[in-house]
Amino acid sequence: MLAADVAGTPRVAAANAAAEADGIEIGEALADARAKSESLQVRAANPTADDAALRRLALWATRYTPTVAPWDETSGADGLFLDVAGAAHLFGGEAALISDLEQRLARFGLPAQLAVAETAGAAWALAHFRPATILAAGAERAALAPLPIEALRLSAETRRTMRQLGFRRIGTLLDKPRAPFVARFRRELLLRLDQMMGRAAEPLAFIQPPPVYHSLRYLLEPVGAQDAIVAIVSRLMQDIVHALTRDGVGARGLRLALYRVDGDVKNLDIGLTQATRSVPLVARLIALRLERATRTLDAGFGFEAIGLAVTAVERLEPGQGELIDGFEEAGADAWLDERCAALIDGLRQRLDPHCVRRLAPVASHLPERAETALAVADGPLPWPMPDAARPRPLLLFARAEPAEVMAQVPEGPPRRFRWRGVLHGVAKAQGPERIAAEWWRDGAHAPTRDYYLVEDEAGRRFWLYREGLYARETAAPRWFVHGLFA
Amino acid sequence: MPSSSRPISGQDRAIRAAIVDELRRRLPRMEGAGATARPLPFGLAALDRHLPQGGLTLGALHEVAPLAHGDTPAAFGFLVALLARLAGPAHRARPVLLVSSPRALADHGRPHGHGLQALALDPARLILVETRNETQALWAVEEAVRSAVPAAVASAIGKLDLKISQRLQLAAGEAGLPLVVLRPAQASEASAAATRWRIGAAEAARDRFGLMVGTRWTVRLERCRNGRTGEWLVELDHATHRFSLAAPLADPALSRRPGADAARRRAG
Numbered sequence: 001m002l003a004a005d006v007a008g009t010p011r012v013a014a015a016n017a018a019a020e021a022d023g024i025e026i027g028e029a030l031a032d033a034r035a036k037s038e039s040l041q042v043r044a045a046n047p048t049a050d051d052a053a054l055r056r057l058a059l060w061a062t063r064y065t066p067t068v069a070p071w072d073e074t075s076g077a078d079g080l081f082l083d084v085a086g087a088a089h090l091f092g093g094e095a096a097l098i099s100d101l102e103q104r105l106a107r108f109g110l111p112a113q114l115a116v117a118e119t120a121g122a123a124w125a126l127a128h129f130r131p132a133t134i135l136a137a138g139a140e141r142a143a144l145a146p147l148p149i150e151a152l153r154l155s156a157e158t159r160r161t162m163r164q165l166g167f168r169r170i171g172t173l174l175d176k177p178r179a180p181f182v183a184r185f186r187r188e189l190l191l192r193l194d195q196m197m198g199r200a201a202e203p204l205a206f207i208q209p210p211p212v213y214h215s216l217r218y219l220l221e222p223v224g225a226q227d228a229i230v231a232i233v234s235r236l237m238q239d240i241v242h243a244l245t246r247d248g249v250g251a252r253g254l255r256l257a258l259y260r261v262d263g264d265v266k267n268l269d270i271g272l273t274q275a276t277r278s279v280p281l282v283a284r285l286i287a288l289r290l291e292r293a294t295r296t297l298d299a300g301f302g303f304e305a306i307g308l309a310v311t312a313v314e315r316l317e318p319g320q321g322e323l324i325d326g327f328e329e330a331g332a333d334a335w336l337d338e339r340c341a342a343l344i345d346g347l348r349q350r351l352d353p354h355c356v357r358r359l360a361p362v363a364s365h366l367p368e369r370a371e372t373a374l375a376v377a378d379g380p381l382p383w384p385m386p387d388a389a390r391p392r393p394l395l396l397f398a399r400a401e402p403a404e405v406m407a408q409v410p411e412g413p414p415r416r417f418r419w420r421g422v423l424h425g426v427a428k429a430q431g432p433e434r435i436a437a438e439w440w441r442d443g444a445h446a447p448t449r450d451y452y453l454v455e456d457e458a459g460r461r462f463w464l465y466r467e468g469l470y471a472r473e474t475a476a477p478r479w480f481v482h483g484l485f486a
Numbered sequence: 487m488p489s490s491s492r493p494i495s496g497q498d499r500a501i502r503a504a505i506v507d508e509l510r511r512r513l514p515r516m517e518g519a520g521a522t523a524r525p526l527p528f529g530l531a532a533l534d535r536h537l538p539q540g541g542l543t544l545g546a547l548h549e550v551a552p553l554a555h556g557d558t559p560a561a562f563g564f565l566v567a568l569l570a571r572l573a574g575p576a577h578r579a580r581p582v583l584l585v586s587s588p589r590a591l592a593d594h595g596r597p598h599g600h601g602l603q604a605l606a607l608d609p610a611r612l613i614l615v616e617t618r619n620e621t622q623a624l625w626a627v628e629e630a631v632r633s634a635v636p637a638a639v640a641s642a643i644g645k646l647d648l649k650i651s652q653r654l655q656l657a658a659g660e661a662g663l664p665l666v667v668l669r670p671a672q673a674s675e676a677s678a679a680a681t682r683w684r685i686g687a688a689e690a691a692r693d694r695f696g697l698m699v700g701t702r703w704t705v706r707l708e709r710c711r712n713g714r715t716g717e718w719l720v721e722l723d724h725a726t727h728r729f730s731l732a733a734p735l736a737d738p739a740l741s742r743r744p745g746a747d748a749a750r751r752r753a754g
Binding site: 336339340342343344346347350351352355356357358359360361367370371373376380381382383385386388389391392393394395396397398422427428430453455458459460461483484485486 | 556567599609612626629689
């Protein structure tokens with residue numbers, strides 16, 4: 001039995017079959033429960049772990065249909081909605097589907113109450129009060145009328161008031177005029193009633209955004225080897241390609257779902273630089289992604305089902321992938337773009353998406369802010385022409401490194417400097433190039449910098465700066481090495 | 487063999503020279519690499535003379551190493567300039583890849599886009615690939631080369647033994663695209679690379695106001711397959727992006743120093 005604190009009193013949050021046999025009810029005070037049963041074992045309820053477990057179960061349930069919504073707080077947070085429209089025939093009908101689901105859940109040691117209905121509200125009511133019902137469309141009224149008011153998913157307060165008013169069955173509510181209920185109960189009661197009867201829409205928060213295209217394969221024998229997974233993915237992608245071609249789109253995002261025998265689900269997301277319908281490319285990217293994931297991916301006893309979903313699509317003109325004659329200018333360019341995107345995607349999948357980047361210019365005078373590294377998928381940005389009067393180093397330190405500098409006059413160029421423990425004599429110094437701080441970001445008192453391009457006696461070139469204007473901003477300016485020239 | 491111990495007479499010498507010339511012509515074809523790709527000349531006659539077929543082989547592995555650890559920025563700069571030349575402006579759409587493992591350049595900061603421009607490389611073409619370790623870096627390099635998509639591939643790799651270099655050289659030869667690798671200063675192991683350049687920093691070219699207008703390097707061609715070694719003082723003009731031989735060493739007499747001679751004999 002699990003106990004949780006409700007308003008300062010420990011109360012029964014959940015009880016197993018043995019406890020229920022002793023007459024213990026959910027919601028009663030722990031002291032009362034202890035009085036009823038001597039051998040009661042009490043554990044603290046852990047709602048966070050419950051949520052996580054429900055989420056895991058919801059992910060697992062995506063093996064039946066990609067649209068799975070765990071119940072929210074108002075529905076009890078102890079079950080799942082599965083939108084099986086269009087998925088039931090894969091299992092040989094709704095009855096076969098729920099019996100398969102029940103068997104699998106039983107194998108996990110989870111007793112379940114299942115029901116199928118046209119609306120989420122009706123399914124919830126039936127699962128609670130008439131489990132294993134499969135309700136045909138249009139039969140809601142007859143089937144639901146005899147159910148108690150509790151089947152409406154109402155708040156405890158509304159439920160109590162309804163009981164006091166003498167409403168015990170849903171049927172007694174269905175024929176009553178609506179206006180008095182609206183005045184008395186605001187929205188909740190009628191909304192739940194309408195949702196159950198299919199007169200109002202009920203938004204469901206799916207655990208994953210429903211994919212646009214989706215293909216799933218159940219395996220007779222669980223697989224664990226990487227090449228077996230890749231071979232199956234190729235077949236799944238072939239299924240999806242027909243739909244993609246028909247709609248004139250290509251995949252920009254893919255999600256591979258691996259359903260382990262013990263109910264665990266692994267999701268791998270793959271982003272593409274360019275829309276594609278190419279089966280070999282997808283198979284290759286999946287292979288590379290699996291290679292990266294080998295350390296975290298534990299196949300256990302194998303995967304019993306594998307699903308591939310297209311999560312993002314983009315228009316793709318037909319036939320682009322089949323252009324091979326590289327002599328036409330436009331064709332060659334498109335072909336090269338495609339190969340380039342394939343290379344970049346391959347690197348991103350095998351290494352890490354953040355590892356492959358492109359430099360982009362930023363309009364800032366401060367060298368460390370003048371460029372940024374962008375994800376390569378964004379495409380190149382044009383760079384401004386370099387200014388010969390403002391030389392920039394080839395290599396820039398992310399954080400300027402302090403240096404000890406000896407100068408003839410405090411505001412003059414350096415004569416000698418010590419950096420990383422080595423003393424360099426300055427042969428030539430070019431500068432200063434004065435770069436003011438960005439007061440709108442760093443504040444009015446941020447120091448100004450004077451940059452010098454310094455060449456030491458060995459011909460090595462450094463980019464040094466003095467922080468703070470002597471006598472005006474600071475009495476003891478500090479020096480830093482910010483970059484290195486070729 | 488008896489012939490090698492005998493002093494070489496004038497006639498023998500001529501025959502031998504002819505045989506060596508013939509071998510030089512045939513070797514690249516026999517090795518498979520470089521036969522299809524035409525070489526890219528530096529535009530410096532004195533330097534191109536030392537390279538096989540008068541230029542840098544495109545489909546090949548080239549190594550760039552600094553003279554000392556402190557010359558790494560100079561060596562990287564030479565690599566960037568070389569890369570820009572090898573990638574060329576003709577293949578506008580094709581990117582240039584720079585693969586680096588975390589410790590390869592860490593001591594010397596990160597490549598700065600605005601600084602690449604001075605060395606003729608358009609940063610918009612550059613794709614940076616930063617890997618977690620050497621193994622991944624090698625994988626990424628080979629992947630990029632084999633795809634034949636980039637105009638050129640560069641990499642900063644610490645470890646490069648004969649076997650890996652043969653593998654990379656083969657990949658570059660098959661794809662016909664240049665692969666330039668930055669090596670640490672202490673690198674001296676055998677490698678299958680077509681060339682190894684030893685780069686040192688040199689006093690920059692300045693205009694009469696003392697402003698830097700060009701980068702100079704002491705460039706030593708340390709190893710060159712089917713070519714000859716040599717040493718020059720090379721300058722890259724920041725405005726025109728052209729290589730030139732800096733005045734002090736342009737004199738051919740200077741490349742005939744004892745050290746250079748010995749190196750050439752070794753190569754021959």
